[in-house]
Amino acid sequence: MTPEELRADMPALDDAIYLNTGAGSPSPRRVVEAVQSEAAYHEYDAPVGAGTYGALFEALDETRETVAAHVDTAAEDVALTQSTADGIARIAGAMEWTPGDVVVRTDQEHPAGILPWQHLRETRDVDVRVVEAGGGTVDRDEWKAAVDGAKLAVFSSLCWTDGCRLPVAELTDIAQDAGARVLVDAVQSVGQRPVDFEAWGADAVAAAGHKWLLGPTGTGFLYVDEEFARTLDPAAVGYKGVEDPAADPHELKPDARRLEVGSVSPVPYAGLQEGIAAVEEVGFDTITDRVERLTDRLKEELGDRLVSPESYESGLVSFAADDPEATAERLAEVGIRVRSIPPTGTIRASVHVFNDESDVDALLDAL
Numbered sequence: 001m002t003p004e005e006l007r008a009d010m011p012a013l014d015d016a017i018y019l020n021t022g023a024g025s026p027s028p029r030r031v032v033e034a035v036q037s038e039a040a041y042h043e044y045d046a047p048v049g050a051g052t053y054g055a056l057f058e059a060l061d062e063t064r065e066t067v068a069a070h071v072d073t074a075a076e077d078v079a080l081t082q083s084t085a086d087g088i089a090r091i092a093g094a095m096e097w098t099p100g101d102v103v104v105r106t107d108q109e110h111p112a113g114i115l116p117w118q119h120l121r122e123t124r125d126v127d128v129r130v131v132e133a134g135g136g137t138v139d140r141d142e143w144k145a146a147v148d149g150a151k152l153a154v155f156s157s158l159c160w161t162d163g164c165r166l167p168v169a170e171l172t173d174i175a176q177d178a179g180a181r182v183l184v185d186a187v188q189s190v191g192q193r194p195v196d197f198e199a200w201g202a203d204a205v206a207a208a209g210h211k212w213l214l215g216p217t218g219t220g221f222l223y224v225d226e227e228f229a230r231t232l233d234p235a236a237v238g239y240k241g242v243e244d245p246a247a248d249p250h251e252l253k254p255d256a257r258r259l260e261v262g263s264v265s266p267v268p269y270a271g272l273q274e275g276i277a278a279v280e281e282v283g284f285d286t287i288t289d290r291v292e293r294l295t296d297r298l299k300e301e302l303g304d305r306l307v308s309p310e311s312y313e314s315g316l317v318s319f320a321a322d323d324p325e326a327t328a329e330r331l332a333e334v335g336i337r338v339r340s341i342p343p344t345g346t347i348r349a350s351v352h353v354f355n356d357e358s359d360v361d362a363l364l365d366a367l
Helices: 003-008 029-048 052-070 084-094 115-124 140-147 168-177 267-282 284-305 324-333 357-366
Strands: 078-081 102-106 127-131 152-156 181-185 204-208 220-224 316-320 339-341 346-350
Touching: 003 267, 029 052, 029 267, 052 078, 052 267, 078 084, 084 115, 084 181, 084 204, 084 220, 102 115, 102 140, 115 127, 127 140, 140 168, 152 168, 168 181, 267 284, 284 316, 284 357, 324 339, 324 346
Parallel strands: 102 127, 102 152, 152 181, 181 204
Antiparallel strands: 078 220, 204 220, 316 346, 339 346
16 A cells, blocks of 8 residues: 555545644544444344354454554553553552652653653652653663662653654663663554564553554553563453453453453454554555655754754654644644644644645645
8 A cells, every 4th residue: 555545545634734643643444444344243243143242352352463463462462452541550550559669750751651650649659750851862870860769660662742762672671670660652653663562671561543553542552561460460350351250269361461351342443453454554664764754854944943853753743833832723724733732832743654745845834
């Protein structure tokens, strides 16, 4: 599939210039059709055929296998969630916390990577340390000092604020050498470039399919290393997370699946599978080459307004504006979708493979 063929299959692009994939992407028709087909099957055919639960379990297992293959891990190391925030919160709720435990995060985290630790600070007297990561730069000595004695280190593989990539494997090694577990927010990475969750070495990685993977909202997934998973005591336990629901006492599943609870709709996950298929058909060589070329074009014309690095890091490009929120609203009025980033007081444009030169030029003309 070419980028042009993908673009032609996305009806939302008929009505607007869409440069906001970092928040959430419109889906191609094939994704919506997969969702509709799955809904019809589970409501019309499955009840009198494979059975409601037989069809449900098969669909969820298939999704787990599709996700696992895309991020280079085993299916049993993947739990299906509703979002990145959901996955991060499940880890926070499953770890044992005592007063004085330390969580380390960067200052560039999305609220999904901030709020759980604020809550633990207020309810469990957990200490939260914050390390600067602006521009993708993390001082290694500062990071090493911060994670010394920490229970958990949390950071994003790609910062949502300015599109900078962090050295995941290196920061993970430093934190784990200090005895900390590592949780990575990878939602801005999946779908932009190839990712190998196991190669990163992190204990857990949370992501979702509604951004760069072109899937529906509600399609999160969480990788958990098996050794780490065995230490987790889920805050919520249901039949999906145990070996035998009829057993008393029950036994939790030995892997990431212990963090799943009960029945969830398989319908959006069919869209996630189709979104992953579309991304893989276009291919990451094509995606990264096109996104780099388009972001270079945008950055060059932004000049000294550019906040993101001049060199290519990702499809996220942040730039300065006198009133970011008002500017984003004004752009929306003329059919150009970007977003303001309140923590940094900037505007962020997201460039994906379905975008083209005319989108970039329209944004520049409007600015």
